[in-house]
């Protein structure tokens with residue numbers, strides 16, 4: 570049967586490979602999925618809706634009451650109203666709808682590297698292409714690198730804050746620099762803020778106050794630990810919202826009704842739940858940071874947001890080979906190279922896992938590294954470091970290649 574070239578040219582996620590290599594009792598620090606229970610109000614609200622027969626199509630933009638509740642909660646970041654909010658069937662489909670609604674064939678999209686794995690493929694699926702821009706050593710967008718990659722056909726730049734896979738949180742300074750670029754080069758910023766509830770130091774920097782230049786994607790999967798419900802939202806100005814709504818109509822008609830009632834029942838009183846979730850993740854973050862820094866050749870600064878640790882390693886082995894070795898030994902993580910060409914030299918560990926599991930995982934990492942006899946190669950890195958004087962230094966040294974390039978092979982997992 571004929572299938573489209575469009576999809577055959579897009580690689581499948583690399584995560585399956587890690588799971589295939591690992592045995593059934595492996596320690597799983599590979600998945601970007603909260604292990605916490607959802608707020609009980611959310612589950613009750615969804616169940617009640619389903620039992621009351623609220624199982625129908627909803628308005629294309631989602632339940633008006635939920636759009637209003639989202640606008641109220643997120644108006645701390647900008648003057649948004651329900652008209653600026655469209656509920657979507659997941660953050661992932663929101664991102665695809667933005668690509669379909671705003672990117673033309675031939676357009677170029679700048680995506681962060683290391684970065685979440687679906688932005689580039691989405692650009693390709695709609696006939697565009699993508700270019701990876703570097704992050705600095707502190708996981709901020711490397712503005713000089715971005716400048717050097719803006720072409721006449723570049724129309725969009727994607728930014729993720731807090732970031733999967735790095736755990737980096739955008740600074741106000743980086744936000745301003747991105748907005749300046751967007752203004753100078755007439756670019757749209759696609760801000761993926763699905764981890765906004767999980768910032769451990771400082772505060773979340775949102776683009777919701779700049780809907781003249783940005784479209785913001787957010788979601789409930791991570792916030793409420795309901796990855797299986799498939800609900801997200803887009804925040805956009807009225808000019809963008811019309812085409813995005815049309816797109817959503819053709820994609821799904823509307824998001825699922827019972828799940829929207831569940832989220833609606835929890836959202837206005839979610840803060841105590843989020844305070845507890847943040848405290849839990851922060852404890853785990855501190856644990857995994859300490860354990861990683863005890864391992865020779867590994868280093869990490871405490872991730873500021875999301876629930877990922879993305880340590881650097883200075884060993885003469887590629888991240889894919891190291892990830893495979895760990896998987897064969899019963900520890901699942903995600904090689905940095907799966908998150909783009911600038912992710913090499915890192916591994917991603919999800920700490921959305923119990924402290925016992927994190928301890929066991931780090932015991933295994935330590936054992937494999939100690940027994941691995943890989944040589945140290947102290948200056949190996951392919952990213953840039955912004956010094957305290959603000960000058961950008963680039964350090965590159967070769968590391969055994971994992972035989973991957975973002976265009977031709979699998980890029981990571983959730």
Ligand SMILES: Cc1ncc(COP(=O)(O)O)c(C=O)c1O
Nearest residue numbers: 659660661685733763788790983
């Ligand atoms: C950065 C980022 N954006 C978007 C998503 C999509 O989330 P969902 O489709 O569950 O809403 C994910 C999921 O892992 C993510 O890590």
